[in-house]
Amino acid sequence: xxxxxxxxxxxxxxxxxxxxxxxxxxxxxxxxxxxxxxxxxxxxxxxxxxxxxxxxxxxxxxxxxxxxxxxxxxxxxxxxxxxxxxxxxxxxxxxxxxxxxxxxxxxxxxxxxxxxxxxxxxxxxxxxxxxxxxxxxxxxxxxxxxxxxxxxxxxxxxxxxxxxxxxxxxxxxxxxxxxxxxxxxxxxxxxxxxxxxxxxxxxxxxxxxxxxxxxxxxxxxxxxxxxxxxxxxxxxxxxxxxxxxxxxxxxxxxxxxxxxxxxxxxxxxxxxxxxxxxxxxxxxxxxxxxxxxxxxxxxxxxxxxxxxxxxxxxx
Numbered sequence: 001x002x003x004x005x006x007x008x009x010x011x012x013x014x015x016x017x018x019x020x021x022x023x024x025x026x027x028x029x030x031x032x033x034x035x036x037x038x039x040x041x042x043x044x045x046x047x048x049x050x051x052x053x054x055x056x057x058x059x060x061x062x063x064x065x066x067x068x069x070x071x072x073x074x075x076x077x078x079x080x081x082x083x084x085x086x087x088x089x090x091x092x093x094x095x096x097x098x099x100x101x102x103x104x105x106x107x108x109x110x111x112x113x114x115x116x117x118x119x120x121x122x123x124x125x126x127x128x129x130x131x132x133x134x135x136x137x138x139x140x141x142x143x144x145x146x147x148x149x150x151x152x153x154x155x156x157x158x159x160x161x162x163x164x165x166x167x168x169x170x171x172x173x174x175x176x177x178x179x180x181x182x183x184x185x186x187x188x189x190x191x192x193x194x195x196x197x198x199x200x201x202x203x204x205x206x207x208x209x210x211x212x213x214x215x216x217x218x219x220x221x222x223x224x225x226x227x228x229x230x231x232x233x234x235x236x237x238x239x240x241x242x243x244x245x246x247x248x249x250x251x252x253x254x255x256x257x258x259x260x261x262x263x264x265x266x267x268x269x270x271x272x273x274x275x276x277x278x279x280x281x282x283x284x285x286x287x288x289x290x291x292x293x294x295x296x297x298x299x300x301x302x303x304x305x306x307x308x309x310x311x312x313x314x315x
Contacts (some may be wrong), residue, residue: 030083031243032078038084039104044151047114050074050104051153052175054081055161056088056095065097066167067157068310071119071176073100073113078302080171096307101149113138118145119175119309121182124204125252130257132248142198150190169193169227169310175200177230178208181270182227185211188204188218193227193310197302198236199265200294206255209270210257227285228274229309231302234294234304264289284312 023096035054042049052073056065070080070190077100084096103114116131116138123139157163172180177199185208191239201208218224239255247254286309290301 027094030248032081035077036311038156040149042152044140045148047105047118047148048103048274049153051156052077052081052098052100052102053157053160054084054098056085058088058095060088060162061094061164063166063170064162064164065095066310067097067125067163067169068306069153069168069170070098070100071170071172071179072115073102074106074238075102076100076171076173076303077102080303080307083300083303087304087307093311094311095307097157097161097163099153101153115175117141118305119179120281121178121204121207140181146183146187146190167192167310167312169195169306171195171197171303171306172199173197173302174295175203178203181208181230182211184226186216187226188215188226193229193306193312194246195229195231195302195306195309196267197231197306198233198263198266199230199270199299201270202261206266212273216274219277219279221281224281225280226307227283227312227313228271228285229288229302229305230267230271230274230286231288231290231298231305232264233290233295234264234289235294236263236298237261238294261293287297 032054034057035052038051038053040049040051041047050073066083068080072078077098080100081098086100087093088095103111105111110232116134118141120139120142123136125136127134127136127139170180170183170191172178177196178201179192180196181199181201237258239258241305243249243251243254249257268287268289271285273285274285277283277285287306290298293301
């Protein structure tokens with residue numbers, strides 16, 4: 001009787017509670033813990049950007065927070081921020097401030113168009129064969145984009161929290177990985193750690209590798225000693241068995257392209273060459289192949305390593 005009476009007494013209150021369906025209809029956007037975002041128009045190249053910043057829960061260590069800059073922030077910032085937050089409590093890791101660099105839009109095609117320009121070197125004249133509907137003018141903005149990072153984004157981050165400029169890293173995937181390698185070869189003192197995940201080394205007849213010889217010479221002469229991590233999914237060079245809906249190519253064309261890009265071989269070979277260079281004790285170059293992953297499943301694994309790689313020296 002008492003249980004029945006209690007249930008009856010509570011019934012009016014229960015009836016006033018919103019249903020799950022009603023709550024879902026009025027749902028709020030998901031919030032990334034301890035993160036902020038900022039939109040701005042660059043004074044360096046006149047283009048708009050969105051910056052995502054996740055501050056650690058812990059106080060800054062002596063010397064300031066290590067910082068991981070993540071290209072393609074719209075896609076990878078949330079994963080990177082969550083990964084850094086979880087790992088920050090692991091023995092020997094600690095807090096890392098994560099900065100995502102992306103675009104103020106949710107339109108996937110617009111993001112793809114913007115990143116294609118920002119993250120690449122100039123394109124070959126026949127780029128439309130690889131990326132239908134696009135022309136050389138849609139690519140080649142990397143040098144200007146790196147100025148946006150150096151002159152505008154890095155100072156903004158430094159104004160928000162104490163950071164350690166000697167413990168910074170940059171992560172990029174695919175075209176982003178290409179941008180990371182280009183930065184490494186041309187501006188090796190920009191960051192301490194460089195993480196290139198599934199880098200598009202094939203781009204424009206492997207033009208990014210033109211800077212490799214000068215870079216390795218500086219390493220061998222002990223003028224520079226960056227930390228380099230190159231990752232790739234072992235299935236990125238596997239032949240396709242079927243096409244996803246909407247693919248404009250035939251299966252034979254896709255598989256011919258997959259073979260020509262040499263994603264796994266290019267990444268593995270470059271990592272091997274860089275690892276073989278004898279430099280200063282702080283220099284490190286590592287290559288990792290995730291055997292069961294493809295191009296789009298490999299980034300989370302690479303980001304897990306990226307957080308630890310920024311901190312050094314272990315993986």
